Amino acid sequence: MIKKIIVVEDKTEELQKACDLVMAKGFMPLACSTNEDAVDTIKKYQGKGLVGILTDLHFPVREGGSPEGASGLHVVYKALEAGIPVVICSNIDHHKADWANDLVGAIEKATGKKVAGFVQDSKNWERALGLLLNENKGD
Amino acid sequence: MEKKDLKVLVVGEFEVINAAIQIAVDLYGVQCEVVSIEDAEEIIFVGDYTHIIVALERDDDREKGIIFHNLLKIRLPAWRKSAKLFKAGISNVTADDYIRVPSNVMDDIATKIILA
Numbered sequence: 001m002i003k004k005i006i007v008v009e010d011k012t013e014e015l016q017k018a019c020d021l022v023m024a025k026g027f028m029p030l031a032c033s034t035n036e037d038a039v040d041t042i043k044k045y046q047g048k049g050l051v052g053i054l055t056d057l058h059f060p061v062r063e064g065g066s067p068e069g070a071s072g073l074h075v076v077y078k079a080l081e082a083g084i085p086v087v088i089c090s091n092i093d094h095h096k097a098d099w100a101n102d103l104v105g106a107i108e109k110a111t112g113k114k115v116a117g118f119v120q121d122s123k124n125w126e127r128a129l130g131l132l133l134n135e136n137k138g139d
Numbered sequence: 140m141e142k143k144d145l146k147v148l149v150v151g152e153f154e155v156i157n158a159a160i161q162i163a164v165d166l167y168g169v170q171c172e173v174v175s176i177e178d179a180e181e182i183i184f185v186g187d188y189t190h191i192i193v194a195l196e197r198d199d200d201r202e203k204g205i206i207f208h209n210l211l212k213i214r215l216p217a218w219r220k221s222a223k224l225f226k227a228g229i230s231n232v233t234a235d236d237y238i239r240v241p242s243n244v245m246d247d248i249a250t251k252i253i254l255a
Contacts, residue, residue, distance in 0.1 A: 002181050007217075019217040028184050031217035037210060063209065 001049040004028045005132070008038045008075055009123075010059035018054055018089075018125040025129065027051065035071040036062040039078055046082050052116070052132045053079045054125065057090035057100065073103050080111040087117040089128035094120040146187060147171040150179040151194025151227075152203060155249045159240055160192055160227055176207050180214070188222045191215075192238060195228040204228075 005022045009015040010033045019029035030045065032038040038055070057072035072088055079086035092100060097120055108114050117131030129135075147164050149171065151157045157173045164171040174182050176193075183191065191211065195204035208226055215222060227238040 002184065012216075015213075015217060020219075023218070028181070029217055030180070031213050033213055037213075040206075 002028045003051050004030050004045055004049050005051060005129075006030045006032060006038060006041050006045070006053040006055075008032045008035075008053065008055040008059060008072065010034070010056065014056070014123055014125070017123075018129075021125050021129050022054075025133065034060050034062050034065070035074055038071075038075045042075075042078050042082060042084065046084065050084060052085040052087070054087050054089055054128050054132060055079075056123070057088055057092055070100065070103070073100070073107065076104065076115060077107050077111070080107060080113040080115070083113065085116045085132055087119065087128045087132045088115065089119045089123050089125055091123050092120050140189065142167070142169060145169045145189050147190045147192065148179070148183065148186065148188040148222075149173045149192045149194060149227075150176055150204075150207065151196070152176055153194060153196040155253055156194040156196055156227065156229070156240055158253075159244065159248060160194060160238070176203055179207070183211075183215070183220065183222070184218055188220075190225065191222045192225045192227050195226055195230075201228070 005027045007015060007018045007022060007029050009018060015031055019031055022029040030041050032041055055072045055075045057070050059071050060066060061071055076086050076088060104115055104118060117128060119128045147169055149157050149160045152175060161171050161173050193204050193208040195201045211224055225236050225238050227240055229240050229242040
């Protein structure tokens with residue numbers, strides 16, 4: 001079975017960057033651009049070679065929607081609930097990220113599981129993937 | 140691209156449509172395989188298909204086919220795949236990316252051969 005990583009990002013260029021990195025590590029990326037795609041893909045591949053999820057914070061709930069809400073937090077909830085490692089990768093300014101950190105903390109408390117990482121300030125997919133694969137121990 | 144280099148994958152849940160498209164493609168001496176939506180992604184990811192046809196059918200299967208077709212629009216470029224993507228079905232659609240399978244042929248195949 002091919003090992004897979006879900007990548008959730010609505011901006012084409014960023015999605016491609018992340019997917020290229022995932023493929024370079026030998027995984028099959030499952031690209032998603034909406035919350036709906038991501039949740040369906042988690043359901044479809046849970047227990048079928050899915051090793052983790054990289055997700056942006058802001059993207060539309062469904063195709064054609066606007067990326068106003070923090071849909072990534074719903075993906076985080078679904079991932080932790082299913083016991084799948086997840087890393088958030090966002091360009092959110094860490095000085096203004098208290099609300100997001102609080103909500104991630106609330107999800108962790110509710111599910112009893114921790115996110116594998118929350119990359120802030122820039123979409124550093126390489127770092128996010130390293131955190132997901134537990135390769136950044138020296139950081 | 141030469142005919143021998145063409146490789147077509149038909150993805151769908153309705154055997155009658157899948158079989159009809161495969162037979163039609165085979166008539167041209169082009170390599171053609173058929174797979175269900177469930178198994179399609181891994182096969183596409185590791186494969187080197189030049190054309191992918193997602194067969195749409197009625198009701199739930201149609202919805203499933205449309206969702207899968209939309210997903211492939213995102214996933215094919217993400218996998219650096221340049222396969223051309225088509226839809227196929229029995230509706231009277233004239234879009235460039237839609238392959239229309241005549242419904243009377245489908246009904247005859249279904250009632251006289253497959254369901255007989």
